[in-house]
Amino acid sequence: MARYDLIIIGSGPAGLSAALTARNRNLNFLLFGSRNLSDKIAKAHRITNYLGLPDIAGADLEKVFRSQIDGAGIEIREERIGMVYSMGDYFTLQVGQEILEATAVILATGVSSGKPYPGEEELLGRGISYCATCDGNFYRGRPVAVISGSPSEETEAEFLSGICSQVLYFPLYPETPSLPENVTVIREKPNSIEKNEDSADTKVTLITDSGRYPVDCVFILRQTISPGKLVPGIAEENGHVAVDRKQATNLPGLFAAGDITGTPYQYMKAAGEGNVAALSAASWITKQKKES
Ligand SMILES: Cc1cc2nc3c(=O)[nH]c(=O)nc-3n(C[C@H](O)[C@H](O)[C@H](O)COP(=O)(O)OP(=O)(O)OC[C@H]3O[C@@H](n4cnc5c(N)ncnc54)[C@H](O)[C@@H]3O)c2cc1C
Numbered sequence: 001m002a003r004y005d006l007i008i009i010g011s012g013p014a015g016l017s018a019a020l021t022a023r024n025r026n027l028n029f030l031l032f033g034s035r036n037l038s039d040k041i042a043k044a045h046r047i048t049n050y051l052g053l054p055d056i057a058g059a060d061l062e063k064v065f066r067s068q069i070d071g072a073g074i075e076i077r078e079e080r081i082g083m084v085y086s087m088g089d090y091f092t093l094q095v096g097q098e099i100l101e102a103t104a105v106i107l108a109t110g111v112s113s114g115k116p117y118p119g120e121e122e123l124l125g126r127g128i129s130y131c132a133t134c135d136g137n138f139y140r141g142r143p144v145a146v147i148s149g150s151p152s153e154e155t156e157a158e159f160l161s162g163i164c165s166q167v168l169y170f171p172l173y174p175e176t177p178s179l180p181e182n183v184t185v186i187r188e189k190p191n192s193i194e195k196n197e198d199s200a201d202t203k204v205t206l207i208t209d210s211g212r213y214p215v216d217c218v219f220i221l222r223q224t225i226s227p228g229k230l231v232p233g234i235a236e237e238n239g240h241v242a243v244d245r246k247q248a249t250n251l252p253g254l255f256a257a258g259d260i261t262g263t264p265y266q267y268m269k270a271a272g273e274g275n276v277a278a279l280s281a282a283s284w285i286t287k288q289k290k291e292s
Pocket of ligand 1: 009010011012013014015032033034037038039040041043044045046047048049079080081082108109110111223224225230257258259260264265266267268270
């Protein structure tokens with residue numbers, strides 16, 4: 001299997017800045033993220049504190065970032081990284097059904113808003129999943145529910161509609177979902193998920209403010225999942241990834257940048273940390289290559 005120098009997870013300001021620096025340092029790298037870069041860029045009304053771009057709308061900042069990334073010939077792979085495992089001197093990453101290897105990884109996945117649903121953490125892997133592409137095939141021919149944080153997750157529900165017997169879709173956003181006809185859109189607020197102790201038929205029940213929905217799996221698709229769930233063994237501090245001034249985490253070769261490392265949540269801070277993380281990753285990769 002080909003091993004990349006670096007894999008960058010996240011296409012917000014931190015991940016994009018890291019990718020530009022990785023390109024300048026001629027690293028063999030991949031960048032994973034979203035087609036709209038980051039909801040936190042697109043949804044910002046007016047930004048007045050980004051150096052060099054005074055008073056700019058979020059949608060326009062997104063265009064400027066995209067044009068710089070395109071100009072540098074950097075491709076964004078629009079897939080979710082499901083898990084990152086430290087193997088000692090390299091990493092394996094799960095992307096759907098695929099496994100990738102990299103010498104270094106930069107986590108630039110931002111922060112997730114909102115608490116986990118009651119039942120979510122206990123039932124993870126036993127009727128709850130964060131990735132339809134990774135786990136959908138386990139529920140072939142079975143009923144599933146999708147709690148979706150943004151329209152960019154609709155492709156995941158579309159994929160499930162082709163293999164599952166029933167897909168119940170709970171959008172947490174105001175836009176009208178554009179989904180195949182066999183997906184049932186339900187505008188109710190999910191409250192909790194329970195294990196079905198007595199039913200051999202379905203595994204869990206999604207409970208909303210006005211209904212109960214027994215299914216085999218609830219896919220919870222958020223823009224970001226917590227660092228501890230993405231990378232087993234990563235050290236956290238007050239809910240954020242603990243890093244030093246080189247943006248290094250406790251796992252050798254793993255760096256983190258942006259909102260994921262803590263407040264202040266700001267574009268400039270995220271972009272600056274992305275730059276430092278990529279330079280630190282470049283030094284780490286050079287050292288690893290010399291040693292092997
Ligand atoms: C409405 C709003 C207005 C704001 N206004 C300002 C402002 O005026 N000035 C300012 O300085 N800051 C502002 N901010 C804060 C700013 O948006 C954040 O600090 C900044 O976006 C953080 O950048 P980031 O790269 O760390 O993370 P994000 O921008 O959150 O990007 C994270 C990226 O990681 C991707 N991702 C997450 N998990 C995975 C995974 N498993 N696999 C692949 N990709 C993944 C996401 O899709 C996303 O692309 C605002 C925020 C909001 C919400």
